[in-house]
Amino acid sequence: MEHGQDMPILTDLREGIWTITLNRPRVLNALTLEMFSLLQEAIARAAAEPAVEVVLLRGAGGNFCSGADLSILGALRDPAQADESLTVINAFLTQLHHMPKPVIALVEGAAVGAGLNLALHADFVIAARDAVLQEPFVQIGLTTDFGGTYLLPRLVGMAQAKRLALLGEKISGSEAERIGLIYKAVDAAEIEQEAQQLISALLRLPRHALAVTKAGLTACLEKNLEQSLAWEKEQQPKLIMHPAFESLVQAKRKRM
Structure with a gap:
């Protein structure tokens, strides 16, 4: 799926890296329902395509994403449209969350509301x-969504989750790293280099082990210790036999 520059979602595959670019820079890449359908298609292709080893999610024009477009917010006023719209959105977010290949989000400029939560579904968030x-939902009379109520407590604990979701504070990339919300914050001029270093590290690792380990970490959030240990007991012998x-x-021994 290759799109022209006027499309709201751009995709590109080079050397195992599947880059997905939110491409509405004039509105800070605000998300429309069409974009969620295109994102779902892009993630499905990345999951199925053997040549894809790492997914890179980013925004055009110096910003990641300003959140949901007003067209989505308008659709939520009608119960039927709201159900249809949120079904599409939730299907994509579920698919992204369970994507077997590593996903990296590059955050420059604004990552607000749905835009921030979209980034947080990635395995690694590198921010300027x-x-x-910001999670500004409550400030306009809404609740945190796009998976934010699920992700925030798991990433930063309940106290910081309430700070972000209930107060709607704006925080910097540096602060996001400090509280554990994201993987790493770097100077804006270094973000491409940092992404390439992380991608190179991931490409050196066996992809089957990455997929199994990622699935285990995702599943453990819904399991107790005994269930997690049972899952590990089931998977580890299979990996040893690979x-x-x-x-x-x-x-590894030669490098020691």
Whole structure:
């Protein structure tokens, strides 16, 4: 799926990296319902395409995403339209959350509301130190959505989750890293280099082990310790029997 520059979602596959770009820079990449359908298609293709090893999610024009477009907010006023719209959105977010391949979000400029929560569904969020992150829903009489009520307590604990969701404070990329909301904050000029270093590290790792480990970490959020241990007990022997295991161990020993 390759799109022209006037499309709201751009995709590109190079050297195992599937880049998805939110492409409405004039409105800070505000999300429309069409974009969620296109994003769902892009993630489905990335999951199914063997050539894709890492997904990179970013925004055009120096901002990540300002949140939901007013067209979505307007649709939520009608019960039937609200159900249809949120079904599309939730299907995409569920698909993204369970994506078997590593997902990296690059946050520059604004990442607000739905835009912030979209980024937080990635496995790694790299933000510019001066990026602006915010959960402003309650300030306009709404509740945190796009998975925010699920993600925030798990990422930063309940106290910081309430700070972000109930107060709607704007925080910088640096502050987001400090409280554990994101993977890393760097100077804006270094964000591309940091992303490439992370991608290179991921590309050196066995993709089957990444997929299984990612699934286990995701599933553990709904499991108690005993269930997590049982899952690990089931998966680890399978990975040990994988043809790549012995060669990976030998390579590791040579580096020690």
